[in-house]
Amino acid sequence: MSPESVSSGSARSAADLNERIRALWMRAGGSLTPQERAEYEALVVQWASAIRKDVLEAA
Numbered sequence: 001m002s003p004e005s006v007s008s009g010s011a012r013s014a015a016d017l018n019e020r021i022r023a024l025w026m027r028a029g030g031s032l033t034p035q036e037r038a039e040y041e042a043l044v045v046q047w048a049s050a051i052r053k054d055v056l057e058a059a
Helices: 003-007 014-028 034-058
Strands: none
Touching: 014 034
């Protein structure tokens, strides 16, 4: 999956994004290729945004 497809997707829940991050690390065996690193970084940015949204909605 390209970083563009990760970042252009619809809003996902923090839990879904966390699962995708974990699955990426499992597939990679703990060592990310440059392409996987870019996907990981895009997922983490989306996860952080989802967490902020959850916190703001709870407030």
